Amino acid sequence: MAPSLCAAPYPEIPMSSSQNLLVELFVEELPPKALKKLGDAFAQVLLQQLRAQGLTCEDSQLTAYASPRRLAAHITEVLPKAADKQVSQKLMPVSVGLGADGQPTPALLKKLAALGADASAVAGLKRAVDGKAEALFYDSTVAGALLADGLQKALTEAIAKLPIPKVMTYQLESGCALPGWDSVQFVRPAHGLVVLHGTQVLVSVKALGLSAGAATHGHRFEAAVDPVVLRDADSYAQQLREEGAVIASFAERRAEIERQLQQAAERVGGGVKPIEDEALLDEVTALVERPNVLVCEFEKEFLDVPQECLILTMKANQKYFPLLDAEGRLTHQFLVVSNISPADASAVTGGNERVVRPRLADAKFFFDQDRRKTLASRVEGLAKVVYHNKLGTQGERVERVRAIARAIAEQLGGAELVQQADQAALLAKTDLVTDMVGEFPELQGTMGRYYALNDGLDTAVADAIEDHYKPRFAGDELPRGAAGVVVALADKLETLVGMFGIGNLPTGDRDPFALRRHALGVIRMLVEKDLPLDLQVLLEDAYRLMNESLANVGLQEPGKLVSRSLEKEGAVKVTTYRFLDDQTPDLLSEFIYDRLAVNLREQGFSVQEVEAVLALRPQRLSDVQKRLEAVRAFAQLAEAPALAAANKRVGNILKKADAEVQARVSEAVLAEAAEKDLYAALQAVAPKARQQFAAGDYTASLQTLAALRTPVDAFFEHVMVNAEDPALKANRLGLLATLHEAMNRVADLSRLAA
Structure with a gap:
């Protein structure tokens, strides 16, 4: 029978010099999207706490380990005991501690007793001026912390400070440090604790109901031995790799996956390359212990579906790496990062191909079904989708965006731009009621462009439908054409004016409607597209047009709340509308200039330079x-x-x-x-x-x-x-x-x- 990882069969031996330290928590599968952050936080807090207690050396180095079933830290040059400290502690004013005859008062003797000293220490007390009075100071030597005690404190702190996305509560196994039905809260159930200082096990260290040992587990299926009994702190990574079939380092495992992905793409040939996605690479690294990249494929007929749909379902649902050709087009082959390495991998590749086929078939079905209806025929359906209870439906929002887009287009171009922007604004949200976007919300805008082209609409209008969400994040590209810029500006201004108008302002770190991102998008378009538009005029026009639109749905006077009913699938949904606050343009203007100031400082301009320019509130950004x-x-x-x-x-x-x-x-x-x-x-x-x-x-x-x-x-x-x-x-x-x-x-x- 394999020894329990809760057991502590290793006796403590005297510590004489600095040694390298290893601490590992062995747990059930950790949440993949949080693994890297968990591993780094666990190791960093351990080091910080040991350093604060004087248990590390100046050149101590930290190595963090994180795999699907373990968090670990290796710290070099850790002392068995921290150095003693000379401490000078203020006791009390001389007038309080000593009587007129120079003898200690009861208050002084009581204070000394609390510090473990007696009347004999009075003669050694020092006098020094403290503020306006002379005070008594007691010099003593405080013994440095023992590693076992200091590490216990550091480990408790490291566990407490882990950025756990969601805590689990579970019962401890019998036979461990806290038997019975006692429960523990942690990110996942923990089954083992390793604490090695050189070759010595610090058996007195405990965590999550576990006592320290020297044994851990390797790969679930491919470990050469189980458990893996560690020889010393320094053999951890090597023994896990050789005996446990696990690459413990997150960074090394990630690099190995990248290497194998490139190698597999080269084997396929034809200049194909795996899709670049850092978040996907991190997530897959957190899912496997010893990666094995395999080449799979699907039927070429699925390539008739827009590649964004296929790529998204392969990445999001299956964690696969699609292969792109030299022109960036999706091929019918993809890469799988397996956690096992059988001699015959055909069962693994065949299984993954069977799994992905229904996903791709669903995407093809949604695409075929959606194309049976034009985008124009879907406009009416937006009236049944509530955007915000104080700002109406998506259908009413579309009308507001159209009005703002027409006003901007009239300033920037002629009748053709006005017509293109108006049509794009009318259809921009219609893909929200398609089956494809209902299944994959990330494709909103993208599918709108495909369906617009399928309907025979002008390319400029189709591009504007996709681009009106841009820029979606920091560093994202801007809309391609003038119509796209106009609709993107109108869409973001409608959101900003509407949310500011009803009092939904960002507070602290909270920004549920991404208003900071929308403001930065407006700034980038005005600046990078060199648009001859005055900011205040834009905001006041948007405010006026939105109020006019709200008035058209039943409002009679400013400030008066009006309710009306919306029929939705037989049920009555009450939506409340009101006029926007008349301070909205000015509040929003200040918000945009604040975001602009932050952005300019990030570009390297000094606070004084930015304040000097923005103090004048230049209207042409x-x-x-x-x-x-x-x-x-x-x-x-x-x-x-x-x-x-x-x-x-x-x-x-x-x-x-x-x-x-x-x-x-x-x-x-x-x-x-x-x-x-x-x-x-x-x-x-x-x-x-x-x-x-x-x-x-x-x-x-x-x-x-x-x-x-x-x-x-x-x-x-x-x-x-x-x-x-x-x-x-x-x-x-x-x-x-x-x-x-x-x-x-x-x-x-x-x-x-x-």
Whole structure:
């Protein structure tokens, strides 16, 4: 009978020097999507806790292991006992601890007793000033933690801090440390604990009802021996590979799968290559202990189905790697990462081919059935799909998106673009009521394009139907054509305005409607497509059009809640509509500028540069990059610090003025030479800077203004702005307002001041 992994037959032996440490939890199959994170967290917390207790050396190295049935950590140079520490502990003020005769008070003796000392320690107490009073300090030596004790604490902490997606509760097996019906909570039932310090088993360490041993298990079917009894901490990976048929390292197993995938593709030939999918590779790595990649195939007739459908069902449902040809087209062959390596693999390949065939047949059936109805005939069905209880159905949402899309298209192009955008917006959501998207929601938009082309629609409209979801994530491509950009903008603006209008704003880490992603999508399209659209106009138009649309479904006055019934499959569903909050455009504008600021800082622009440009709230977001580059170039000039400081000073003076100051100057009122010189410099420099700004040459505009440094410095040195003469004061304020206006067209330069 194999020895129980709960047992601890190995006696503790004295520890004399640092050794390498191995800790392994042997469990039932762990959730594959969480395995890598679990393995890294388990190992990192163990190391951190041991290091905090002084049980590791400076050059201790960590190796994390994670396979479907184990979490483990190997740490080099772990001490059997932490070094003793000299501790100086404050006791109490001298006036409290010592009487007038210098003898210890009862309070001091009680405090010393609590620390394990007696009256004999009084003579060795130190005095030192602490704040305003002199205090007594007790110096003592604290013994360093023993490894067994420190590791127990570290292991308990590592288990407690695991990022477990969902905890299981299970009963412990009899014969273990906690027999009977006691229950334990963990990610999966644990069956073994290995703790080796060099060759020594730390039997006193326990976790999840298990006592430490030196035995683990290998592959369920292919292990050469069972259990695998480890010789020492350093032989763990080697013994598991040779005796247990397990590659314990997640990274090594992943690399081996990649190698075998490429090797198998080369055997197939014809320039095919496995599909690249990092998430799939991680998940498969978490499903196998010793990978064996095999080539399988399916009937070529299934290739008539859009390859996105076939690829998705193979990856999502079966964890297969489809093979693509040199042009990126799906072939009828695919790769399977098996967890067994039989001499004759035909049963494995045949079984996988039988399993995938019904999946592909379902996809083909859905595709054939969906094509029997046009997208246009499905528009009516969207009226039965509730989008949001305060914003109506998908059918009503489509009408709002159409209205916004038409308004944007009219600004960007002619009648053809308006017609294409309107048709695409009308049909963009219709694939939501198809069988294929009902089965595979990830294909929304993609299937809409295929069905649009099947209906004989224009390619630009079909592309826009697919692209209106883009960009779907950070780094995703933008819509291909103008119609796609228009509908994508309209769709995201409808979502943002609607959700902000009913108060569904993101909070902290919560963003259930992905509003941050939608905002970034709007930003990217406006910037990267260089669209001549003003942000505030876009938001106000969307807000107005959405309110008009909501009014058309039964609202009578702003702020009044109106309910009406929607018939759905015989049941009555009540949906409530209301007008959107009138602060929506301004709130949403601030939200978008905040997202833009974050994005620009991630691109490497400084906080000061970003704040200087966005403080002016430039409406053409496509101009922001050029403004930032101009500010960066200006900041390198020798005149920049002085002008930024002066600009800040001017701004403060104007804010403190009794009334709003107009940028007007009467040359006849100018009295001092310095203010006349500044006015003359402005007359010479400002028109040129203004022309350069109008031409979009922001860098040249700011550099032209650098010539104002000398007259500005002289003005503040020799001129009293708040003169006693009201006319003189008003004129000087007007001069500063003129200067401020000229200096702050590109950015608020005061934000660059130190």
